[in-house]
Amino acid sequence: MKSSEGELTIGELAGDFGLATHVLRHWESVGLLHPARRVGDRRRYTDDHRFRVALILQAKAAGLGLDQIRAVVEAPDGPARRDRLTAFLAELDERIERLRSARDLVAHAVDCPHEDFLACSRMREILHDCRTPGNPAAGPPVCVREPFGGGRVVPDR
Template identity: 30%
Template sequence: MKIGEVAHRLGVAVHVLRHWDDVGVVVPDRTPSGQRNYSEEHLHRLRVLRACQGVGMSLPEIRQVLHRGEPERTGAIERQLHRIRTQRAQLEDAERFLVHVINCEHDLLTRCDSCTRYAASVPLQQDEHVTPSTTP
């Protein structure tokens, strides 16, 4: 298959397929004239690539996943599973907090132990740290 047909079938731009080829994630065969020639196997690999992107993996990680012989393949998958499980736990905590807030009977959330406990568990971003004021 020509690159344009593959791009259309996957719903990506041609330049994306070229990039994936250039970085060695999915490398198609070449015709004698040098054009990329994708097989059904390449198309399957590209669909797996898209699935891996959908779960948040980077191209270097995906390259490891697609090539069974890669020494860090299992490690890349385990790291992504850990990230997903961490995100899931954070989302579950956030959901519990919001459900509690809906029914919280305190006039100020800062007076509620459950609300302040959750707020204290949320890490501040680097640029969110408040510097102490020098004015009284």
Template identity: 35%
Template sequence: MNRGNELLTIGELAARTGLSVSAVRFYERKGLVHPIRTGGNQRRFLRADIRRVSFALIAQQLGFTLPQIAAELGKLPEGTAPSAADWKRISRGFRQVIETRVAQLQRTLDDLDGCIGCGCLSLRKCALYNPEDRAAQNGAGPRFILVSRKVAMGLGD
């Protein structure tokens, strides 16, 4: 059999990606990988699934949710390794979300530096000051940060 067409057992896929077998099954239930079933109903995975699982692990570390990851993986061709163009398309979308997050984190750092930098936590200078509780109209909790985080994660405002 051609190595590119070689099918992997669930244990082999787990070993190649550093996951447990149960984690591979979890990813399967979430729609991140789609095994082929043998006549004996055993799971077999394409070598391309190593890339898909690895992508999912990296994307999770970057803060993307499993539904977001599954949606992106769902745009890739089934039964074959994704092309460079496929990965480039996904990375462009993820890059935009990550750049938005970086900008939001930088704003938060700048606000914290300004607040800590004044030495007195003056409400006149504090970037997080909330006169008349105006942030409450957006919901409970630290709205300045939570709303910015939702935007940064691509979940709307």
């Protein structure tokens, strides 16, 4: 049973998405969600809030943090939102490239013809040319390489 015509309680809104109410309260505390109004001490939400919760969940699934989501939704207009998402898209592309490289490395280890991939000269070459994690001057720890059939290892930009 819904609270009143067109309005939802925090429990109803959270329940629509399988969330605990404390998640919505946290989103409120970081400025992502604002109740339409309060009746006494109780929050009331509308269908627009359903849209906002769905947007937040999809943005989180895409890898955006709450600060990034807030920056997007609080941007003054559509072009500003696109600018913020364009920056995030570049971050995603870089992360995807690193994941592809990591996947290629693991795939080589799995398919390596050596009994122990740690003894494989190709694996050693790949790992030697990678930058060391934790070294600020080194940049990202995963190499960007040509596919393993390419035979050449190129350190990340």
